[in-house]
Amino acid sequence: MSDNLRSLSITLVAEPKQVKSFTLTQWRIAELTLSDQGPNVLNLQLSMTERAAYRFNLTSATPRLFVRAGFTGQTPKPDAITASQDVAAGWMDGEQQVLEAPMPMAIEVWIESYLARHGEAPLEMRKKKRKGAGRGKETPTKEQPE
Template structure:
C-alpha cells in the first residue's frame, strides 16, 4: 500500500468480559489484537477525510490518540461496521445510539495520520462548522 493512500485496512478481535454492576451482569466488550492488515476476525478500512482534519489533529494532540469503532446498536453483541480516527464522527455515532468501542491508536497509524495532515494541510477549527451542505461526513456515516 502506498504512503499517499487515505485508506488502511485494520483487523482486530473482540473480547468480552462479564461485569457485575448494581446486581446486574453485563458484558463489556473491547478491541484486542489490533493489526495493520486484513488478517483478523474483523477487518475494517480506516478512511481519512479532508473535512475531518481538525478532528484528527485534536485526537493526535490529546495525550493518548484513539481509534473508534462503530459496533451496532447499543446493548447488543457488537458487530463492527466502521472505524474512524475522528472523535466528532464517534460522537455522532453515539448520538445515534450506536455502540462505540475505542482502542489506543498504534504508532504506525499516528505517523500515517501525521503524514496525511502534512500532505493536505491543517484545517482550522473554525472550518469544522462551515462545511458545504452534504460534504464530508455524510459519506462516512452511510458506510
C-alpha cells in the first residue's frame, strides 16, 4: 500500500433525538477501524497540500477524522474521509453532511510519519505591500493643442 493511503471501515448508527415535541434521527459513527472490509470502506488519502491542516488537527486536544456522508437531511451514505478540517469545512459549505470521529492512534502515528517523511508545510507568510502598490497611478498627460 502506498505511503499516503489507508483503508478504513466505518459503521454508522442512527439515534433518535427528542427536540421539543419532535423526534429527529441523528447519525453518528459507531465504529471506525483500519480495515478494507465492512459496511462502508473509505480510503483516507493524505495530500501534500493539506500538511498544515493535518498538523493543526494532530495538535488539537482530540484529533478527529471527518466523513462526508451525502447531502444534509438525507440518510447518510459515506463517500469520502479526511483528516483535514479545511476539507471538511468545504464539504459543509456545500451542504454535505459531515460526521466526525476520534482519530485512531494508528492513524495519528501514520500521519506523523507522513509529515516526517515529506516535511512540514511551509508557513504561509503574508507578503508585505509596498507603499502605493496595487493602486492605479495617474499619468500626466500632455495637453494637445486644438
